[in-house]
Amino acid sequence: MSVTVRPLGDKDFFPWLGLFEGYSEFYQSDLTDEKALRVWSWVIDKNHDLDGAVAVNENGDFVGFTLYRAFPRTLSGDVGLFVDDLFVATDAREDGVGRALLDFAKEYAKSHGYRQLQWITAADNETAQKLYDEVGTRTSWVTYEAEV
Template structure:
């Protein structure tokens, strides 16, 4: 499958929203209008660190997205990139869309002279892990969350 990956723009909200709904459903996270509008406002705000890109097929249909942001890497005294979200529509999984999105993020990181890319996924998301294992290195780090 041939896709074009590009930065999300102001007019992309409703097409992005359909994918973001699928992403939220995949992770069993309730998506409210307020949450969707908040995330979208971060993506299009040039003063906010969150960036977004979308994969578009030959018919102009949005088939995947990624959200990412530049973060400090204190142990290296550099800036790195954290890939927050990656989602590919059910219909196009396994067709190279996820790889194209990660390559877009990799190009972004290289252009901005960042030190590397970090990402996490659910322990049971073996489909994503196969792609990430192919494109990167699984680390020894253990992730924790502290609820507030």
């Protein structure tokens, strides 16, 4: 499958929404209209930190997306790019779409002078981890979270 990765644009809401629904379902997260619209408003707001890209196949179908944002790296005194979300449609998996999305994010980071690309995935997402082990380095950091 041949894919092109490009930045998300104002008119991409409905095809992106289909993928975002699949992403939410994959991670068993309830998706409301309000939540989807809020995330989309962040993506298209040039004053918001969140940005994104979409993978489009040769038929013009959206087959994957990634959302990312810059973050300060205090111990390095520089800036990195954090990939918050990466999703590939079920029928496009293992066709290089995830790699193409990460390559796009890496080039985006380079073009903005960011020094590192970081992302996380679920511990049981072994399919994604196969790709991630090829394109990145698994770290020794442990992630925590707390409700506020």
